[in-house]
Each structure stands twice: as C-alpha cells, then as structure tokens.
Amino acid sequence: MSNVIRGIGQLATCPITGGQDHIGIIEGAALVQQQGRVVWVGKDNDLPAEFQSLDALDAQGALVVPGLIDCHTHLCFGGWRGDEFEMRIQGQSYQAIAAAGGGIRSTVAATRNTSQDDLTAKASAALAQIIQLGVTTLECKSGYGLSVEHELKQLCVYQSLQQSQPIELVPTFLGAHIVPPEYSEQRDVYVRLICDTMLPQIAEEKLAEFCDVYIDTGAFSLDEGKQILSRAKALGLGLKAHAEQLSYTGAAAMAASLGAASLEHLEYLDHSDLQTIQQAGSVAVSLPFASLYLRERYLDCRSLIEQGIPVAVATDFNPGSAPSYQLPMAMTLACLNQQMTPAEVLKACTIHAAKALQREQRIGSLLPGFQADLAIINAPTVNHWMYHLQSNACVGVMKNGNWVHQV
Numbered sequence: 134m135s136n137v138i139r140g141i142g143q144l145a146t147c148p149i150t151g152g153q154d155h156i157g158i159i160e161g162a163a164l165v166q167q168q169g170r171v172v173w174v175g176k177d178n179d180l181p182a183e184f185q186s187l188d189a190l191d192a193q194g195a196l197v198v199p200g201l202i203d204c205h206t207h208l209c210f211g212g213w214r215g216d217e218f219e220m221r222i223q224g225q226s227y228q229a230i231a232a233a234g235g236g237i238r239s240t241v242a243a244t245r246n247t248s249q250d251d252l253t254a255k256a257s258a259a260l261a262q263i264i265q266l267g268v269t270t271l272e273c274k275s276g277y278g279l280s281v282e283h284e285l286k287q288l289c290v291y292q293s294l295q296q297s298q299p300i301e302l303v304p305t306f307l308g309a310h311i312v313p314p315e316y317s318e319q320r321d322v323y324v325r326l327i328c329d330t331m332l333p334q335i336a337e338e339k340l341a342e343f344c345d346v347y348i349d350t351g352a353f354s355l356d357e358g359k360q361i362l363s364r365a366k367a368l369g370l371g372l373k374a375h376a377e378q379l380s381y382t383g384a385a386a387m388a389a390s391l392g393a394a395s396l397e398h399l400e401y402l403d404h405s406d407l408q409t410i411q412q413a414g415s416v417a418v419s420l421p422f423a424s425l426y427l428r429e430r431y432l433d434c435r436s437l438i439e440q441g442i443p444v445a446v447a448t449d450f451n452p453g454s455a456p457s458y459q460l461p462m463a464m465t466l467a468c469l470n471q472q473m474t475p476a477e478v479l480k481a482c483t484i485h486a487a488k489a490l491q492r493e494q495r496i497g498s499l500l501p502g503f504q505a506d507l508a509i510i511n512a513p514t515v516n517h518w519m520y521h522l523q524s525n526a527c528v529g530v531m532k533n534g535n536w537v538h539q540v
C-alpha cells in the first residue's frame with residue numbers, strides 16, 4: 134500500500150536535530166509513503182520517476198505536518214465539573230475547592246461510580262473528535278480511580294480503546310494523583326499500596342508504559358513521589374511528574390535525576406534547576422490550558438529553550454483544570470502567552486512530544502523512515518495556521534499509512 138501526496142504548499146519534516154524552531158520546512162513539496170513508512174520527501178519538482186506513475190493526491194497548496202501528538206491528557210474520567218468553573222470565576226481558588234472536597238476528589242467519586250463500558254464510550258466519543266484535529270498519538274493517564282479496582286478499570290478502558298480506534302494511545306499510571314479520602318489519615322499505607330500492589334500488577338500486565346506522580350501541596354510530598362517513581366523505575370516503567378504546578382517543591386529536579394522522560398507543568402520552576410533538567414535530557418511539557426482555566430502563571434518557555442531543554446505543548450485534557458482536547462487552540466495559546474513562535478510550537482507538538490513519550494525514533498517527524506502519521510492543514514504556512522484559529526483547519530489525517538480522516 135503506497136500513497137503519493139503532491140502539490141503541498143509547505144511541509145514541515147520536524148527533525149529531532151536543530152533547535153526548538155528548526156522544523157525543516159520544504160516549500161512546494163511532495164511525500165511518498167509505503168507500508169506505513171515515509172520513503173521519500175522533498176521538492177515536488179524532484180519527485181523520482183519511479184513514484185511519478187503512481188496515483189497522487191493533490192494537496193492543492195495545503196500545509197502538511199507530522200501527525201500531532203498530545204503527550205499529556207487525563208482522557209478517561211466520570212462526570213464533569215462545570216459547577217467549579219463558575220466557583221472559580223466567582224473567586225474561589227482551585228486549591229480551596231479541592232480542600233473542601235471538590236476538585237480531583239469529586240472526579241474520583243464520579244469515575245468510581247461509572248462502569249468501564251460507560252467510561253469507554255465517553256472517551257471513545259472524545260477520541261473520534263480528537264483525530265479530526267490531526268492528533269494521531271495521545272498519552273492518557275489513570276488517576277481518577279485511586280484504588281486497585283478503579284485504577285485498573287481506567288487502564289483497561291485505554292487497552293480496549295487501543296483495539297477499537299486508530300489513535301495510538303500511550304497509557305500512564307497516575308495512582309499518585311491525590312491521596313484518596315479513605316487513606317487521608319494513613320498516607321503511608323496508600324503509598325505502600327501503590328508501590329507493592331498497583332505498580333507490580335500494572336507492570337506485569339503491561340497496562341501502562343509510564344508512571345506519573347503529582348507532587349504539590351494537597352497532593353504528594355517530594356519524598357512520597359520519589360519512593361513511587363523509584364519503584365516504577367525498578368519495574369521498568371518510564372517516568373513522568375506533575376511538578377511545580379502551583380508551588381515550588383523541587384519535584385522537577387528530583388524526577389529529572391531519576392531519568393524522567395518528561396516533566397509536566399513547571400509554572401513555578403526555579404531557574405536553578407534548569408541545568409539538572411537539561412543534563413537529564415527530560416522534555417518540559419507545557420500545559421497552557423491549565424494556566425488559562427486556573428488563571429495561573431504560564432510556563433516561562435523562553436528560559437527553558439535558551440537552556441537547550443526540549444519543550445512540548447499538550448492539552449492536559451481533564452474535567453478540572455483543562456476541560457478541552459483542542460490541541461490546536463493550546464498551540465495558539467502557547468504562541469500568545471508563552472512567547473513561542475509557531476515553528477517552536479509545532480516542534481513542541483510533534484517530535485518533542487514524541488520524545489516525551491520515548492517514541493522520537495518512530496513518530497513525530499516526516500523524514501524518511503518515520504511512520505506515515507500526518508495531518509493536512511488548510512493553511513498556507515505554519516505561521517498562518519496558528520494565527521488564524523479556525524474551528525478545525527485539519528482536512529486530512531493519515532495514521533500509519535491509512536487515511537483516517539478526510540474532508
């Protein structure tokens with residue numbers, strides 16, 4: 134099975150090499166894929182004779198980019214929290230709502246009360262919309278079950294969705310999201326449950342590739358987070374951490390020192406930790422929706438980029454701090470509020486997001502050899518795409534060499 138796409142106005146190859154803004158633009162491009170791999174990309178005029186006789190799709194001057202990668206979501210959850218949205222608008226803080234039993238805790242109750250089938254149907258409906266935006270890979274966390282039964286239920290939702298729909302899912306175990314209410318007086322018992330029961334079973338059954346921890350006031354301490362990540366590492370899982378989101382704890386440097394693939398949020402990062410993160414090679418994942426919805430500070434991406442830290446941008450889709458899976462809108466927000474150029478943001482949602490998921494050898498780029506995951510965007514340039522926020526600029530999506538969305 135092969136496809137030739139010609140008449141591409143601008144194509145971004147997004148190589149892992151070069152700086153954050155090096156996206157390998159080819160003007161007037163063509164691309165050939167065979168058996169799910171990119172085999173040739175270059176100037177349309179230079180298309181080799183062997184491919185010229187094949188039927189070609191005419192992109193009519195559209196933009197072609199690697200399939201977008203949303204490398205941080207909490208896709209599976211019961212209920213919504215629209216009531217808290219109003220409370221926050223009226224002046225209550227996210228932390229105050231959580232301390233009063235709302236926030237993550239209320240989504241835990243709703244998720245426990247929702248069957249696996251209903252959770253699957255809800256997440257599946259979201260994925261059907263997400264793919265149309267050009268997203269071909271999506272990380273998805275547990276963390277609203279917080280018991281053996283309900284954490285496994287969330288991860289099983291992801292396992293079954295992987296069989297039934299085309300987006301590649303990357304499951305992450307976030308049993309350390311908050312301490313569930315039944316363990317509030319015995320935090321250490323819950324940490325042991327994670328380390329001695331949940332993590333070994335999840336690793337054994339390969340239900341998650343990564344382990345994430347939320348380290349913050351009201352969530353887990355630096356020491357608890359370190360115990361959990363160390364255990365996950367010993368069991369062979371990749372590591373992530375929700376770090377420095379609402380206050381500085383030192384979580385980013387701790388997780389980086391353990392070899393974390395990515396560090397999420399980082400709005401309150403201390404600049405003295407930049408070197409540790411850079412040397413560890415961790416990706417910094419910026420989540421502009423969380424800053425927008427919580428009316429909190431945005432991540433200072435410029436200082437990370439100057440330090441040579443690869444930055445990714447993701448939605449953080451969840452019912453509290455980021456109730457949107459519109460990655461293209463998060464990309465425009467990153468431009469406007471984090472002083473990232475459109476080119477830097479495109480790299481953030483392709484090859485750097487792939488690196489955050491330890492997949493930068495296979496996806497996130499359109500250089501020959503990479504998986505043929507791509508999006509056709511109805512815009513003349515990368516700049517124009519992020520500047521002119523359309524309801525959906527994506528008009529075609531190919532996943533692993535197959536068209537999965539075409540307008």
Ligand code: NIG
Nearest residue numbers: 237347423449451452453454
């Ligand atoms: O990434 N901060 C922790 N977790 C999520 C929010 C989850 C929620 O509010 O339900 C986040 O922002």
Ligand code: FE
Nearest residue numbers: 205207375449
């Ligand atoms: Fe998150």
